[in-house]
Amino acid sequence: MEDRRPYWNMEMETKLNTPGMKEVQWERLRKKFGDLYETAPFWKSRFDRAGATPDSIKTWEDYAKRVPILTKDQFREFAAGCEFDMVKILDGWMGEAAKGLVCVASTSGTTGEPTPYPLDKADLALWTEYTARLLWRSGVFPGDRIMQAFGLSMFLAGVPICMCIADYGACTIPVGAEAGTERVLSYSRLFKPKAMMCTPSFAEYMSEKAEEILGAGVDSLNIETIICGGEPGAGIPEVRNKIENAFNAKxxxxxxxxxxxxxxxxxxGMHWLGDDLVLMELVNQDTHEPVPLEDGATGMAVFSTLAGTNLLGFRQTLGDIMExxxxxxxCGQTGFRYKVIGRTDDMLKIKGVMIYPPAIEGVVNRFVPRVTGEFRIVLDEPPPRVVPPLKLKVEYGEGIEEGALEALTDEITEEMHRSIKIRPKITWIPPKTLERFVKKKKLIEKTY
Ligand SMILES: [Zn+2]
Structure with a gap:
């Protein structure tokens, strides 16, 4: 193999999570704050209301104390004030810079109005820099081919990342999750990509369907690298092993x-690759008090755009809870690491115990192949409060006798209790009954 440098950006990536980087961040943070204050009406009025002016932000403490955290609810209020007119929203968000947009993406909007990810050329450069660092570390280099099987539609990892891959010098094959399993698999056979980008649930689904569509396992595609995102599955050891083994890929x-x-x-966990591009902080999800970024700390992630124009907002949270x-x-690589524990929107409270769906997914997947790994959390009332027991619908594995299910119920319930302190009520359903998702997986089924 060719001898390559360890990082895409040797200057910045060697400095990640160091005091030297802190200085780079502070300089960029102050400049970005000043720029937004001067040019973006929404941000100026927000900062003014909180008493945060460029003169009053002289230290990191000033910043943490004065600059307010933009929550999803506050964003919704702002959007409602603009009558949900996305053009007005973007003008307020970016000011004049909105005239220079080259692409927009947004959150999925499943829990309300979508939050935009506006990209002008500077933001696209930020996103490209991140993509380049990510691909390099994943062993995907300029000249390699990448099957793009994320949802292309409005997803930041969809069309925008195709633009970034092109800029990096790799070749994107933009089939997209919308095109469906058959096309993604058959185009992968035709174009022989080295890497594939998709959600973990789509990767799992492809591995289930490959035999039927290709007449061979998904490992016959010789894909070396799979880059997953969009949901937490790739961080769940059992899901991870399942995908790596099926594809024979990393x-x-x-x-x-x-x-x-x-x-x-x-x-x-994931290494944070962009200290110089976006500042990540942790805060207490209720009080918004800063949580120091120390080993093992948990809190709600807050982002401030440092490079680019304003891709991820300034002290904005999307409600991810991280450790x-x-x-x-x-592994020896730079960058502090984080694991996504869940989202504030998905939090369930069972007898005072806070729990996020990925934790349940992790336990269920420990029982593969006796279960398929597919399950739903059934809620009869709006979350977070759940009257126990938590109801789960779980698919048993192929070839499991109905008689064996009672013992399996006991085993899973015990394991849930041991590792996440809940005793769910399990209803068994046959394999392949639950809908499979090519884009984001829905683990919650509402009966209310
Ligand atoms: Zn590592």
Whole structure:
């Protein structure tokens, strides 16, 4: 193999999570604050209301104390004030810079109005820089071919990342999740990509369908690298093993910020690759008090755009709850690490115990192949409060006798209790009954 440098950006990536980087961040943070204050009406009025002016932000403490955190609810209020007119929203968000947009993406909007990700040329450069660092660390280099099987429509990892891949010098094959499993698989056979980008649930689904569509396992495609994002599956050891074994490929996890997992055999979380591009902080989800970025700290992630124009907002949160690790990763690569524990929107409270769906997914997947790994959380009332027991619908595995299910119920319930302190009520359903998703997976079924 060719001898390559360890990082795409040797100047910045060697400095990640160091005091030297803190200085780069501070300089960019102050400049960005000043720019937004001067040019973007929405931000100026927000900062003014909080008493945060460029003169009053002289230290990191000033910043943490004065600059308010933009929550999803506050964004919705702002959007409602603009009568949900996206053009007005973008003008307020970016000011004059909105005239220079080259692409827009947004959150999925499943829990209300979508939050936009506006990209002008500077934001696209930011996103390209992150994509380049991520691809390089995942062993995908300029000249390689990448099957793009994320949802292309409005997803930041969809069309925008295709533009970034082109800029990086790799070749994107933009089939997209919308085109369906058959096309993604058959075009992969035709174009022989080295890497594939998709959600973990889509990767799992492809591995289930490959035999039927290709007449061979999904490993026959000889894909070396799979880059997953959009949902937490790639960070769940059992899901990860399932995908890596089926494809005979290495799986990397991206998303919920500027992260990418490493190729250390045991999942270590995602390394944060962009200290100089976007500042990530943790805060307490209720009080918004800062949580120091220390090994093992947990909190709600807050982002401030440092490079680009305003791709991820300024002290904006999308409600991701993360655990961070600042100790060196055994893989030896730079960047503190984070694991996504869940989203504030998905939180369930069962007898005072806070729980997020990915934790349940992790436990269910420990029982593959006796279960398929597919399940739903059935809610009779709006979350977060759940009257116990939590109801789960779980698919049993192929070839499992109905008689064996009672014992399996006991085993899973015990394991849930041991590892996440809940005793769910399990209803068994036959394999392949639940809908499979090519884009984001829905783990919750509402009966209310
Ligand atoms: Zn690592």
């Amino acid at each position: 799986l990397f996890d991206m998303g919920a910020g500027l992260g990418c997992s490493c190729d250390y055999p045991e999942y270590q 961070v690790f600042t100790s060196p990763c055994p």
